[in-house]
Amino acid sequence: MEIFLAILVLLSLIGISHVIQRFIPFVPIPLIQIMLGIILIMLPFDIHVPIDPELFLVLFIAPLLFNDGKKTPREELWRLRAPILLLAVGLVFLTILIGGYALHALIPTMPLAAAFGLAAILSPTDAVAVSAMSARIHMPKQIQRLLEGEALMNDASGLVAFKFAIAATVTGLFSIWEASFSFIIIALGGLLFGALLSMIFIWGRLLLRRFGMEDVTVHMLILILTPFLLYILAExxxxxxILAAVAGGIVHAIEQDKSESPIMELKVVSDSTWSVILFVLNGLVFILLGLQVPDVLNSIFSDSAYNNYAAVGYVVLLYLLLMGIRFLWLFLGSKITKPVAWNSKIKAEKPSLLNIMIISVSGVRGALTLAGAFSIPLFLHSGAPFPERSLMIFLAAGVILLSLIVASIALPILTAKNGPRSASLEDDLEKAAQIKAIQAAIQAIKNTKNSENNIAASLVINSNEQRLVEINTSRSRVEYNANNRREQMKLHRFAVEKERDYLEQLLDKGEASHQDVQRLQIVLTKIEMVLTNKLHFITLLFSLLWEKVLMILSPQKHALSHTASDLTTMRILRIRTSEEAVRQVSQSKHKGNEVAVLNVIAYYNQIMIGLRKQLSAYNCTDTFNEQKSEMEIISIQAERNALQTMFEQTIISRKVLNKLQQQVSIREADIIEAGL
Incomplete structure (x- = not known):
């Protein structure tokens, strides 16, 4: 019962931390969660959760890195492979070498091998902390991808080096060549093993599907177990x-991209389930870290053998040393290595001094470092206590806290855009935020759209798309003159042509009957007659007459008559061709025809809204109204979440947030009144 209550308290603190962060978005969520953990351990509730390093790695680090491997863009990581390896391997070993000798010189009572071990466990950056930091600031994309790639890879190099250094301290034996060979085998073997085992899991799931087992629950259970099995079997x-879990995540992402017939329900359930799992794991990592801090500090501050001021000074000096090594390595690397770009569409440039400072400060340490420190054995092989074990754990915890605090203060300053924002810029940012929030609402509805709520969801989506058109049209500063009108007519004819092409595709695929296609082709010809010039008008007129003659001469004389079922089919077909027209017109957008594109899209959106209303007119039952209300609520909440996220990332000010949220609240009130 005590364990269950402890879990409930920890989960509650995760929720509380996110509520607090809503009010103080400038404080990163990891720091808030660490502080809540410290407060909890100091309260008289007798909640103590010691960290078991092995359990911590398999329970938290494995699934988190597996997910990072799935989510991180592979093409961008590959383009940045050289700088990532320089940071994840080169910088780690340089940190161990310089840091080890420096620690031994600073604290002579700490053996050299143990100093190397402490430097090794301090060398990896924390993937979770890096993601939390970059999510709330204007981090350049190239830097963000570089930091993500570094955090994925350097955990393994740091941990392997740490294990060798600690083993050397315990046994007194060490071989540089044996350690180097073992490192290569362990790292490459982990990557290959994780990739191979993941492919076996994927083939097993495909085999289950071929046997007709489409149960989403079973497939989801296999996905959840995968990172834990990868880590345990590799070890x-x-x-x-760790590298096995990363490789497994990458392989699963590749399989998902190449899959021709994915189970959409599995994808939705998988995304939702992993979202909850990662939310909980990310929170627990830092709360558990906070729970350990008071005991770690007390072990030094209450020990008369240590000078408290000297111990704190060691932390500061060690952090400055780590940052200095990191900055120097990045600076020299920028001078020696060839510049690379994370995206093929941008020009490769050498990192500026500001970017080097951002990358240096972003090297925050996290729970992996503390978990490694706690894994230091209590005794040597001789039976003597491990030298300076408490001080090593204290230094690791101190560097973690200091790196988080410095990064939370320095990164917003380093990444802030210079100069005050003008009124026009504020207005543009506000409208851009509106657009992004509405797009998030549309995506949220599409994610919940299914065959049962299709019409209700489509109506709400079209309503939001119309709002987008109105915002985009109002923000355009292009004068709508005769040239714009000609461009719009041209685009409109282009859209009708694409509708015709799409109809023929549907006919070839058997998704539309010949009669329905003929009927809609006549409608499109009439529309095109209105849009075209006089010469083309005469040609289309004869074409229309000829199509009608053919239909009259057709053996099926009833082809010209429209039953209620025929009208419904044609409306659905026209909605599909209109969606294709919008897609094609959107792709043809370029500088100079923005207004024309927006107006043509607005026209088609109005067409689709009218058609869907006609389709739903006979089905406005209580169920339909409930579905529509549900979709509108999802839309409202998605907008709110998007706006809050932009505020937390300092994209918009609190003033803009309050203004836009007030507009959302007014819309919500209108929806509630409409439902009465």
Missing amino acids: EFGLSG
Whole structure:
């Protein structure tokens, strides 16, 4: 019962931390969660959760890195492979070398091998902390991808080096060549093992599907177990479980991209389930870290053998040393190596001094460092206590806290855009935020759209799309003159042509009957007659007459008559061709025809709204109204979440947030009144 209550309290603190962060978005969520953990351990509730390093790695680090491997763009990581390896491997070993000797010189009572071990466990950056930091600031994309790639890879190199250094301290034996060879085997073996085992899991799931087992629950259970099995089995074979989990995530992402017939329900359930799992794991990592801090501090501050001021000074000096090594390595690397770009569409440039400072400060340490420190054994092989174990754990915890605090203060300053914002810029940012929030609402509705709520969802989507058109039209400063009108007519004819082409595609695929296509082709010809010039008008007129003659001569004389079922089919077909027209027109957008594109899209949106209303006119039952209300609520909440996220990332000010949220609240009130 005590364990269950402890879990409930920890989960509650995760929720509380996010509520607090809503009011103080400038404080990163990891710091808030660490502080809540510290407060909890100091309260008289007797809640103590010691960290078991092995359990911590498999329970938290494995699934988090597996997900990072799935989500991180692979093409961009590959383009940045050289700088990522320089940071994840080169910088780690340089940190161990310089940091180890510096620590031994600063604290002579700490053996050199143990100093190397502490420097090794301090060398990896924390993927979770990096993501939390970059999510709330204007982090350049190239830097963000570089930091994500570094955090994925350097955990393994740091941990392997740490294990060798600690083993050398305990046994007194060490071979540089044996350690180097073992590192290569452990790292490459972990990557290959994780990739191979993941492919076996994927093939197993495909085999289950071929046998007719489409149960989403079973497939989801396999996906959840995958990172834990990858880590445990890789470690059993003496390989890197961390790199196995990363490789597994990448392989699963590749499989998902290449899958021709994915189970859409599985994708939705998988995304939702992993979202909850990661939310909980990310929160627990830092709360558990906070729970350990008071005991770690007390072990030094209450020990008369240590000078408290000297201990704190060691933390500061060690952090400055780590940042200095990182900055120097990045600076020299920028001078020696060839510049690369994370995206093929942008020009490769050498990092500026500001970017080097951002990358240096972003190297925050996290729970992996503390978990490694706690894994330091209590005794040597001789039976003597491990030298300076408490001080090593204290220094690790101190560097973690200091790196988080410095990054939370320095990064917003380093990444802030210079100069005050003008009124026009504020207006543009506000409208851009509106557009982004509405797009988030549309995506949220599409994610919940199914065959049962299709019409209700489509109506709400079209309503939001119309709002987008109105915002985009109002923000355009292009004068709508005769040239714009000619461009719009041209685009409109282009859209009708694409509708015709799409109809023929549907006919070839058997998704539309010949009669329905003929009927709609006549409608499109009439529309095109209105839009075209006089010469083309005469040609289309004869074409229309000829189509009608053919239909009259057709053996099926009833083809010209329209039953209620025929009208419904034609409306659905026209909605589909209109959606295709909008897609094609959107792709043809370029500088100079923005207004024309927006007006043509607005026209088609109005057409689709009218058609869907006609389709739903006979079905406005209580169920339909409930579905529509549900879709509108989802839309409202998605807008609110998007606006709050932009505020937390300092994209918009609190003033803009309050203004836009007030507009959302007014719309919500209108929806509630409409439902009465």
